[in-house]
Amino acid sequence: MTHSFILAEGSNAALITFMVYTLAVFGIAALSNRLLKSKSFMSEYFLGSRGLGVWAFALTFAATSSSGGSFTGFPAKIYTHGWVLALWIGSYMVVPICTMGLIGKRLNQVARSSGAITIPDVLRDRFNSARFGLLTVVLIVFFMSFNLVAQFKAGALILKVLLSDVEVFKSFSLSVAEWTSGVGFFGSDSQYLVCLLFFGVAVIAYTTYGGFHAVVWTDVMQGVVMVVGVLILLPLALNAVGGLDRATQEMSKMTPPMRGYGVVQLDDSTSEISQLGKEDWLKMSDEDSTRVFRVAASKTIEAGTETVYGVELLEITTPSEIERILAGETPSEFVDGAKVTRFSDPDSRYGTATITAKAAITMPPYAPLFARPSTKMTPTEYIQIPDNVTLAAGESKSVLIEISGRLEDQVFNDPDGDVKFSDISTKSVKYAHGADTPGVYVSGPGPSATDSVGFLSLSVAISFFFMWAISGSGQPSNMVRLMAFKDSMTLRRAIFTVALYYTCIYVPLVFIFCCARVLVPGMEAEPDRIMPEIAVYLTNGIGAAWLGGLLIAAPFAAVMSTVDSFLLMISSAMVRDIYQRNINPNASEGTIKKLSYLCTLVVGSAAMIVAINPPNFLQDIIVYVGSGLAACFLAPVVFLLYWPRSNVQGCTIGMLAGFTAHFSMYVTGAFVNDSFFRPYRLLDFDPIIVGLVVSFTMTYFATLATPAPPQELVRKYFYRRVES
């Protein structure tokens, strides 16, 4: 059975699983909608009537916290950086007790006593301040809108990865490409567009129709799929690799791959090879040795071509791994009739640039024309273009480039003035940390392609302990779930359940994907595909392709359960916090009902439309929003719950100070690091720590500097009448 056939079979299973999944989700939404008819609409639609039991509460909390990243980004990181990811995720040992236990019981009590349904409701009622409530609405809508678009994009990308080998999907996407050709708004990636529409319509429909209970019940189903998938994968992976110890010892021999551009020679110009795909493997052999490469970006080959230039390749550098690949012990399929004849110099960098010609010019690949220093280059630096280039006078074109030598500036000028380079973007062929160093995958800080200090420095490790456990407590999407559980006993049992759940998910995930590093080499070319790849590889090994489909559904389930929660948060902020509480307090239940459906539908559709052309920096947006929300909300919420002296002035100042401090780290990064999404790290700590420290400090001192809160509010939320 060939590797591509295995993938196709697994992807068909993924398609069937996806269809079954979608049907189940709609069934759940229909059941939830029946509940809406028998209860108070607002409380039921946005908060599930505060009646969540242990399993529903535990699994909706766990599934919402585990976004799509847990099943795509996290496995990809384990694969790319090795064992150090156990430390990166280590604070999940206390995430359940922190995120649910620190404020859960008290928040639930305060929300009940005020009748609050949303987080802005709680903050507004706690201080009886409409302005404070509106400020929180603005912040939530601001952050969540960004996040919603980013999560829609994440969902579509995950679906695209999962379905990329399904024939029906590919042909349908081609048809969509024809229908939308010429309409720039729809972009050039029809597969992404199709996935976005499927994903978006499904999520918007079931969330709109079913409300909070639909979201919770689908979360439960998704949570079960996730843990079952991981627990099935673990023994399969350990068995396939020959035990965890063997995986660790093999990893200790590994060195990071190199990535760059190569030249591929076909046996003759009548070769039937029309494309070099991402699964393809190639060799470069001489008398003494054989070098092994994987295609890192698909390349179309024109008919009649014998020599293919500018092929992006990944070179495997570990001798024992090369031996296993050549011996056929891994799922690596070499392309017949093609070989690599040239690859980037290990000390060079590769990337892209825009060139503009003043006069018409034609250059052969690797032309030495550019091997000249300009006034902004040292004599040892030069650029090459690893492909044929033909430009008319005044024409600009994006090209692949290789730079050898030290880069001092991002503008290069040909001394003859014929060609100008701009928009140069390059990466090192070798990893910035860990290249040529065996053992880097089993020790800290882990290899990094871009960061010379490695993947996880000490300060970053500390930052992540804050990030997951403490900032997780400050997420409004988590807080709203803490308002929905039934009683204290439910909370206690749910914390225990989630603690076990995370132990069963995250520790095995590290084991599984360390094994995957050994079992499936060369996935650095497309690390986000490692989850479906390993699921299909392992389950086909035991003849259970359907199981692969189920496992592949886990990341899709994870991102779905995150998106639906965010969607409901934004619509609740608009309907409850803006319309009902500020515009029309006497609105009838029928009006609120129609408005809630409409708002969820409109917000979801708007996010989906924006996601057709989404901003880049997907993961960066998610990190910015998550840490920004914590910097704004955690300190005020902790103080208003636990400090009778807290007042609206102090909490407002603390909230704004947290926002500003966190935001300023990103703005400073835009100047210092040339990108908003590469924030400035004060003392090498993540902006979340700066934001939290400033927010807590400012809330405390501003509260002390302003008048004490009204007695009736203190009495209502902190005292009870003595029973005689």
Add this chain to the structure above:
Amino acid sequence: MESSSNSSPDEFELDPVFLNSRREAWVIFGVWFLCMIWAVPVSYMMGYGHEIVPGNVPTVFGMPTWIFWGIVCPWLVADVVTTWLCFRFIKNDDLGVAPEELAEAAGSADQSATGDAAAKGGV
């Protein structure tokens, strides 16, 4: 009352749910801090900057030693502590009743009364 009060101090007392929650929050925060000062320094001292002999890495249950002592061991301890907190330490407080829950309870009581009356032919 903890903050200044105009009413009679005998009429009100600090809410035990607030007191219990605050005490539990401090303990939970302490657990987080202890886990951090176990996991990060142990991992750093045992797992960073050491010479690795390829193919001969010291392991415990198949994982590198520093992962076991720095992450997996405290993780298991954290699970035990969490279990203890959940079933022994965190109090089973009454969190009250929300206004809409009261209204629904009243509504269902009315319906029940109406139903009973209808059954008896009274309405």
